[in-house]
Amino acid sequence: MKRDSSLHLHIPHARFRPGDTADFSYLSLPRAGQSPCPPSDAQASATRDLADGLVRVIGDDGGAVGPWDPKLDPGLALKGLRAMLLTRIFDDRMFKAQRQGKTPFYLKCTGEEAVAVAQALALRPDDMCFPTYRQQGLLIARDWPILDMMCQIYLNPKDRLKGRQLPVLYSARQAGFFSLAGNLGTQFPQAVGWAMASAYKRDTKIAAAWIGEGASAEGDFHQAMVFAAVYRAPVILNLVNNQWAISSSQGVAGGEEASFASRAVGFGFPGIRVDGNDFLAVYAVTRWAAERARNNHGPTLIELFTYRAGAHSTSDDPGRYRPGDEYQHWPLGDPIERFKAHLIRIGAWDEARHQALVAEIETQVDAANREAQGLGVHSNGPHHDPATMFEDIYKEMPQHLKEQRAEMQRLRVLAGRAPS
Amino acid sequence: MTSMNMVQALNSALDVMLERDANVLVFGEDVGFFGGVFRVTEGLQQRHGEQRVFDAPIAEGGQIAVAIGMGAYGLRPVVECQFADYIYPAFDQLVSAAARLRYRSAGEFNAPLTVRSPYGGGIFGGQTHSQSPEGLFTHVCGLKTIIPSNPYDAKGLLISAIEDDDPVLFFEPKRLYTGPFGGHHDRPLETWAKHPAGEVPAGYYTVPLGQASITRSGGDLTILAYGTMVHVALTAAAETGVDAEVIDLRTLWPLDTDAIIASVGKTGRCLIIHEATRTGGYGAELSALVQERCFYHLEAPIERVAGWDTPYPCEFEWDYFPGPLRVGDAIRRLMAA
Numbered sequence A: 001m002k003r004d005s006s007l008h009l010h011i012p013h014a015r016f017r018p019g020d021t022a023d024f025s026y027l028s029l030p031r032a033g034q035s036p037c038p039p040s041d042a043q044a045s046a047t048r049d050l051a052d053g054l055v056r057v058i059g060d061d062g063g064a065v066g067p068w069d070p071k072l073d074p075g076l077a078l079k080g081l082r083a084m085l086l087t088r089i090f091d092d093r094m095f096k097a098q099r100q101g102k103t104p105f106y107l108k109c110t111g112e113e114a115v116a117v118a119q120a121l122a123l124r125p126d127d128m129c130f131p132t133y134r135q136q137g138l139l140i141a142r143d144w145p146i147l148d149m150m151c152q153i154y155l156n157p158k159d160r161l162k163g164r165q166l167p168v169l170y171s172a173r174q175a176g177f178f179s180l181a182g183n184l185g186t187q188f189p190q191a192v193g194w195a196m197a198s199a200y201k202r203d204t205k206i207a208a209a210w211i212g213e214g215a216s217a218e219g220d221f222h223q224a225m226v227f228a229a230v231y232r233a234p235v236i237l238n239l240v241n242n243q244w245a246i247s248s249s250q251g252v253a254g255g256e257e258a259s260f261a262s263r264a265v266g267f268g269f270p271g272i273r274v275d276g277n278d279f280l281a282v283y284a285v286t287r288w289a290a291e292r293a294r295n296n297h298g299p300t301l302i303e304l305f306t307y308r309a310g311a312h313s314t315s316d317d318p319g320r321y322r323p324g325d326e327y328q329h330w331p332l333g334d335p336i337e338r339f340k341a342h343l344i345r346i347g348a349w350d351e352a353r354h355q356a357l358v359a360e361i362e363t364q365v366d367a368a369n370r371e372a373q374g375l376g377v378h379s380n381g382p383h384h385d386p387a388t389m390f391e392d393i394y395k396e397m398p399q400h401l402k403e404q405r406a407e408m409q410r411l412r413v414l415a416g417r418a419p420s
Numbered sequence B: 001m002t003s004m005n006m007v008q009a010l011n012s013a014l015d016v017m018l019e020r021d022a023n024v025l026v027f028g029e030d031v032g033f034f035g036g037v038f039r040v041t042e043g044l045q046q047r048h049g050e051q052r053v054f055d056a057p058i059a060e061g062g063q064i065a066v067a068i069g070m071g072a073y074g075l076r077p078v079v080e081c082q083f084a085d086y087i088y089p090a091f092d093q094l095v096s097a098a099a100r101l102r103y104r105s106a107g108e109f110n111a112p113l114t115v116r117s118p119y120g121g122g123i124f125g126g127q128t129h130s131q132s133p134e135g136l137f138t139h140v141c142g143l144k145t146i147i148p149s150n151p152y153d154a155k156g157l158l159i160s161a162i163e164d165d166d167p168v169l170f171f172e173p174k175r176l177y178t179g180p181f182g183g184h185h186d187r188p189l190e191t192w193a194k195h196p197a198g199e200v201p202a203g204y205y206t207v208p209l210g211q212a213s214i215t216r217s218g219g220d221l222t223i224l225a226y227g228t229m230v231h232v233a234l235t236a237a238a239e240t241g242v243d244a245e246v247i248d249l250r251t252l253w254p255l256d257t258d259a260i261i262a263s264v265g266k267t268g269r270c271l272i273i274h275e276a277t278r279t280g281g282y283g284a285e286l287s288a289l290v291q292e293r294c295f296y297h298l299e300a301p302i303e304r305v306a307g308w309d310t311p312y313p314c315e316f317e318w319d320y321f322p323g324p325l326r327v328g329d330a331i332r333r334l335m336a337a
């Protein structure tokens, strides 16, 4: 008889650490066009292979192939390309502004632009989004003014959030963009609640939520899944698997043995894994899930398989925990480059127009940045009146807060920080 | 003795305990290969192996729940909660399980876990990287709550916490990680190198739970403080020229009531300061205690200086933080009473 072996813990490892050469050949990546596209009222079990697979549309040669090809209208395609480029250039400028001390914090989504941008375009403008801090592309694709975003980042007097929130934790109700929380995961079940409200009101709007693969370990993720399943809520649940949660690989979140998308099947609704750097595939899968939700067939979990090309945030130095050039080895490439190559290949775009577009966007971002900085920056102001910090705790300001506000004003005068 | 900042002292405490006791495990978000976002666990996985120091899924409720299970088995898990602002998903596990396991099993099981977590403001982190939630935990019977104010205490208290057979919350003032901070954010940063409490023994030692320390002795007024605010109290005492006695509580629970009573009995005046919001904060408990036990010695009403009852506003950090000016103002008022 076999003796019991002594037990030990399995500790997931990042495949590559500094000094290693990244080699992603272990990933089994189906070629573009190979995944079947079931009807959008399919049962969960019909998506099992999609949940373990990877929906891809743009092939290595730049062509769009297979049943998921959304046959995108060229105008919309160019809008998508522009929004991705704007997101990237905006991110770079704001990152630099942090290095200059003009904002205390910034966080880029470089390499993941297709996620928010293609998804925003596949939704209706009044569908409600419950994003994470890495979906700034939703605002940009919905034509939200970048000046407004910059004012929040610089915490200046035009910051609609009154200098309260950490930069990038936007809120833009008019853009269908829910107030961002620093506490990971909390938005995920809230989106289900919004979707349930929409169904209760017999509305036609749906909700969409995003979560990182790291944060999907939180109880909130699982609560969202069970509520969405039980009430067949009209919601799209998006899990962005960018391989890294700060220094932890996706294995630490439970991604070693099964895809994240496959979790949905166990909850009883479809899960689809998609090449997150393939603009057309992301668009097509999101449109499928939106159609499903809008027709009362309930939720979908989409795993967007991508790579966090930059640092976690301005507070992070990824060189300490992953090879500096790991992104160069990422087999799914860069979403902007791939989409651009596709558009060139189908004759809708060319290099000269691309360069002109980049230059135009740079000018746009620089102009907005000058204007925003002129209105005030974190390092030297101006800012909102600090007394505003006592507002919005409650609808009506209670007496004790009025007293504390007066006390703060008195102390500011005492400190020479305010005129008497 | 070695010169250490607070990060190094905490790292040394974990290192010493991993070395001494095979039942000690360390885990949390990013604590393994990377060594933690504040570097407190740097090198520990490399030295003690990944079975003992490892990354945890981002699920604070899960982390603390498994620590309870491990503790019940007989281990001494040390969990790092990346920011105190992110401890709330674990609230039920701490309040309903960790705090009551011994009670509900009449001593059959206990939960000897330690939860380390950086707390407090001063880094422009906004409302989710600045909170001081200690009062939520001091309210819960069955939990112990510790907040060190310097490297020497941090190491000795963390070792005591790990060896303690009850669940301990160990909040680390992140603004003090690399140097003392008297509350003037516009002055050059200080380091622990020149501070006496930056001299830390390399090996094992403990600072017992339940013993306050008198950081500055004085006869005019007692200031009760902990964490970052100990340094603010010292600055305010120096700036006002009032001969204040500054008591660093070090452990909020168990509380050194004798030290408090003796000091207020001597000075007759008491100022309580913390960075956490005022209403229902730990200062309210301290104030009640002083009123109950020192009433006949008091020559002035007890005062509290605390964070305003608002979330920590990102841009207005220094109007929010109860700095030396505010503390000094209260000292003068107390002395005039």
Ligand SMILES: Cc1ncc(C[n+]2csc(CCOP(=O)(O)OP(=O)(O)O)c2C)c(N)n1
Pocket: A134, A182, A183, A184, A185, A211, A212, A213, A214, A215, A216, A242, A244, A245, A246, A308, A312, B029, B058, B082, B086, B089
């Ligand atoms: C509840 C909670 N725990 C911990 C953190 C600290 N934290 C901020 S971002 C992050 C990593 C998140 O990774 P992932 O969900 O994969 O998203 P990504 O940053 O890769 O987009 C952590 C641990 C937090 N903000 N909230």
